Amino acid sequence: MTDQPDGPRLNVRGLARQQIIIEAATGLFLERGFDAVSLDEILRATGGSKTNIYKQFGGKEGLFSEIVRRLAADFLSPLVALDLGQVSRQTGLAILGRTLMRQLMQPRHIAFQRMVLAVSDKFPDLMAEWYRVGPQRSQSVIAAFLGDGPNAAQLAVFFHDMIVTDPVNHALMGAAPDWPEIETRIDAAAALLAQAQA
Known part of the structure; x- marks a missing residue:
């Protein structure tokens, strides 16, 4: 690019x-x-x-490229702005998960992801930048909440992928969001990670 x-x-x-x-x-x-x-x-x-x-x-x-950078930052701004204070690990993860998924499941974000994926073979540098300011940024916010433990970054990636991959893939194929299922997935992933860090 x-x-x-x-x-x-x-x-x-x-x-x-x-x-x-x-x-x-x-x-x-x-x-x-x-x-x-x-x-x-x-x-x-x-x-x-x-x-x-x-x-x-x-x-x-x-x-x-400028549009991709701006949109990626805009979509994640509510996640980055969260102040979770003294909430429990499980509650905080559930809040992070719901905030992230509300942003990612917007029709505008799904259109954005389709747009970026469509040029992935043509602009590999842009894809790397999108990954850095998009998925990697959201994972880093989750990791920061999890703290300084040795596995925080890896657990953040697991949590992110557990809640994001299937719903976003289905949305990319045109399916309407199944919010009860998405929330159940978030709660289960939050409970699993909270136990893993206990």
Whole structure:
């Protein structure tokens, strides 16, 4: 992927214009995917010129990369913002699990994941970045809650995968979320990990 260039700093108007471009391109990419959207279509929706997009993002690939980074961070922001205080390990894991799954099962997130997976063979560096700011970031939040134990990181990955993999895979195939089943899965995984760390 093309990295966003280190161009001149944008003024308030330039930042507003950049945000308009990002929002319009996000909608188009989520709806139709990277390959089916051209810069001309984005510019028809936003105005402006290709020169500005190349200057700010390095082109279509750089714009897409910026959108992937922003969306991944946005989806996880409620998880990152949680303050679990002095709750028990099992309760905290259940809260983390429910917060994470509410974000991941949103139709917008499922569209985002489809969009990213569709270009995985074309942009392996972007996939690595998505994994770092997406799944790996959520796993690190769970690991931080579990504490400094020797197995915290590994247990966080187990918990994440136990609650995420099947529901998200089914959603990617078009199935509606089965929230009672998702919550049962979260509670069982939280109880299992709490016992493992007892």
